[in-house]
Amino acid sequence: MHTPTIGLIVLLFATFLGAGVVKGVTGMGLPTVATGLLGVVMSPLTAAAILIIPSFVTNVWQILVGPDKFRLMRRLWLMMLCIVISTVLGTRLLVVVDPVLSSRALGIALIAYAAYALFSPTVSIPKRLEPWFSPIVGVVSGVVTGATGVFVIPAVPYLQSIGLQKDELVQALGLSFTVSTIALAGGLLAHGAFRLDQLGVSVLSVIPALAGMWLGSIVRQRISPKTFRRCFLLILIVLGLELTLHLFS
Template identity: 60%
Template sequence: MADLLTPGLILAAAATFLFAGLVKGVTGMGLPTFAMAVLGSLVSPAAAAALLIVPSFVTNLWQLLAGPAFAGLARRLWPMMAGIVAGTFAGASLLASGDTGASTAALGATLVAYAAWSLLGRQPRAPARLERWASPIVGLATGLVTGATGVFVVPAVPYLQALDLEKDDLVQALGLSFTVSTLALAGALAVRGAYQVGDLAVSTFAVLPALAGMWLGQEIRRRVSPAAFRRWFLVGLLLLGAEMLLRPLF
C-alpha cells in the first residue's frame, strides 16, 4: 500500500477520513463503512482496508471503552465475537487475492444491502431464547463479509439493534463488534501477506483526520438533525455502492 501513495491519494485519504470521522461523530457509526466505500473506489479494496485498520481500531476502541458494561457485554456476546474472528480469517482470501473486480463488486453489494436495509427496513427483534445459536451464526456471517469486503456492519449492526439493548449498551456493543472485526481483519490480511509494517505506519497518519472529523461531527450534531444527516448519508452510500457493484459490467 505504501508504494501506491501519491500526494493526490494522500490528500484524498485525509479528506475521506475527516468526513468519515464527521459521520461517526454525528451518527455514532459509519467511519469504516464510508472510508471503505470512498477509498475502495480509488484503490483496491485490500489497499483501502489496509489504510482503514488503525483509525478504525482507535475510534472503535474509544467507543468500546466509553461504555458502562464492557464485562457483561463481553460475556454475553463472546460467541458472536468468536464467529467474527473465524469468519474473517475464512473470508479474507477474496480481499487479499488481488481480484479487484470481484472484491469491488462484493463491497458494492454489501454497501447497497446495508444502506437499503437502513433506509427501508423495519427494526427486527431477536427473542432472547434464540440468542444462544443466533450469535455465533451472525458473527460468522459478519466475519465472512468483513474478510471479503473490509466492511463489518452486515449483519452485525441489525442483529445488535434487534437485541433491544439499552442505548449506551448498544453503542458499546457496536464498539466491541467493530474493534474485534478490525483486529481480525488486520490479522487475516497479515497472514495472507496483504498487510505489511509499512501499511501500519501509513494507516496511523489517518488517525488525526479521523479524530478531527469525530470532534467536528459532535459539534455539528448539536446544530443539525442526526436523523436527517444519517438519511442523506445512507442515500449517498447506496448510490456509491450501486456504482461499485455495476462497475465490473462496464
C-alpha cells in the first residue's frame, strides 16, 4: 500500500464511520461493510489488512458488554478453534489468488449472506447437535474468512439458529468476529502480507469506527432495527453485485 492520499483518507474515514453506524445499530456488519466498500477500490487482501485493528477493538468491546462471555466460550470453543485453524490456512488464498477472483469471491459472499438473511426461514438447531455442527461451521467460516476477509458466512446464520437470547447472540457474534480477526491477522502475518504501513492506517481507522458505533447507538433509538437491517442487506446485495461484476485493475 502506497502513502495514503487525502482521497484515500477521506474514503477510509467515511467507510469506517458508515460501517461503525451499521454495527452500532445491528451489533454486526463492520467487517462486512468495510471490506465490501474498500474492495471496490483495492484488493480484498489490502482491505482485510486495514480491517484488523478496528474490527478487533470494536468486537472486544462487544464481548465485554454482558455477563455470559465465559459460558459462551465454553459452549463455542470447538467452533472457535476450527475457525482459527481454517482461517490461518485459508488466508493463503488471499495472498496467492488473482485479485479479480478474490474480489468476485468477496462479492458472492456478500450476496449469499444478504440473500440468506432476507429470504431464509428461521432455522433452529437442537443443542445436542451442536458438537457435530460447530466444527463444520467453524471450518467453512474460516475458509471463507481466509479467502475473502468476510466473517459472516456461515457463522452468523449458525449462531442465530442455536437458541441464544438477544444479549447472548450479540456477545457470541462479538466472540466469533474477534477470533476471526485474530486468526486473519495471524494468517496475514504468517504469509508476509501484513505490513507496517497498513498497521498505521488500521489503527487510525479505529477512530471513525468507534464514532460510527456511537452514532449507530443513537440511530437505533430512532428507527426500527428491522427496517434498518432490511435496507442494510439490500445495500450488501448491490455492493456484492458491483464486486462480482467489477474487473479489478
